[in-house]
Amino acid sequence: MAGFLRRLLRPIRRELAARAPLSVGWVRRDDASWLAAHFQGTTFRPPAPPQSALIERIAAETEALGQQALWEGYAEAYLRDAALPWAGKAMTRSSEQVRSQPRMGRVFAWLAATRRPRVIVEVGTAFGISGMYWVAGLEQAGAGEVVTFDPNETWHAIAKGNIARISPRATAVPRTMEDAISETLGGRPVDLCFIDAIHTSEFVRAQLDLILPRLAPGALVLLDDITFSDDMAACWRALAEDKRFRASLALDDRVGLLELP
Secondary structure (H helix, E strand, O other): HHHHHHHHHHHHHHHHHHHEEEEEEEEOOOOOHHHHOOOOOOOEEEOEEEEEEEEHHHHHEEEEEEEEEEEEEEEHHOOOOOOOOOOOOOOOEEEEHHOHHHHHHHHHHHHHHOOOOOOOEEOOOOOOHHHHHHHHHHHHHHOOOOEEEEOOOHHHHHHHHHOOOOOOOOEEOOOOOOOOOHHHHOOOOOOEEEEOOOOOOOHHHHHHHHHHHHEEEEEEEEOOOOOHHHHHHHHHHHHOOOOOOOOEEEEOEEEEEEEEO
């Protein structure tokens, strides 16, 4: 009975959590920036996209698939650094362990619907939960495409199917961004980039350096798990103060936003 009640109450609790506002923590504020115009208070409550209930239903179905093996590149990165939170643990993850939660997913959908980006690049598709929110926002905008990279073939297959149930506005690439971005994008500029793969400064900085020349003027870069470890917290602080960016803020000390001039 207790287990049945927990399952019954889980979606209600998740929806209540999704409606709670996120904290807005400025690092560098430029009052003329896009971020300053749209994050004016100390909290932000993103609206739910029309497809949010379907996205969460698909997410629950994906969680029911259970643990899936990590890509070997992730395993190597986490095992070799004993200071990382997942070091030494089982090299499998379920959807719930790695997904963006509904409240942050609503931010992604709102960003896509509001900014109307032509191209969103996502580094780290995982099981496609964040990807579903990105394309839900693009559906509201009526334009744009998500190009999402993940070398884990098992996760890729699940994610590709999940995202396709929300929108065809996605290209899921079963390779690393480093290996595939040139042939996938060609010369198309990127309006928004979400870096959510291996959460170490080594990987994040390398991926950011690779994407920066491809970013359009005024583009946004989002970094997930900015407090994942001491290393990632230091990486975020340094990038948030980097003068290459016009403005920077953190949402719930979880996702960092950087705006280009």
